Amino acid sequence: MNMLYEVFNIIKERIKEKPEGSYVAKLTTDDEKKAINKICEKIGEEAAELILAAKDNIKEEIIKESADLIFHVMVLLAYSGVDLDELIKEFERRRK
């Protein structure tokens, strides 16, 4: 969980500072494509790749594709101004 917070904080910093060579900065900057469209496309791609990995039942691929998907969802959250704590609170609210 600490690692997710660490990565989320780096993502927020990259969106704000936009350093040269940053994948997150490139993805979250409007260019010939709107940032929101680029982020959503990556989420769609990564979800599809995870589905294929799951159907092939290859554990290492499931782990890698899940990490890619979760990472891009975190980029979407940060770009949309949602904090990781707010996501955690939603899970807490749903807990039975």
Ligand SMILES: N=c1c2ncn([C@@H]3O[C@H](COP(=O)(O)OP(=O)(O)OP(=O)(O)O)[C@@H](O)[C@H]3O)c2ncn1[C@@H]1O[C@H](COP(=O)(O)O)[C@@H](O)[C@H]1O
């Ligand atoms: N966890 C990740 C992470 N997971 C996946 N990715 C990138 O997400 C992309 C996944 O896309 P694909 O699998 O489709 O691979 P690809 O063909 O290279 O895709 P494209 O880049 O061409 O779209 C790759 O470019 C990966 O490098 C990540 N990029 C960055 N991070 C973290 O984000 C932080 C900030 O990264 P920068 O913005 O690059 O500094 C880093 O410190 C890392 O902790």
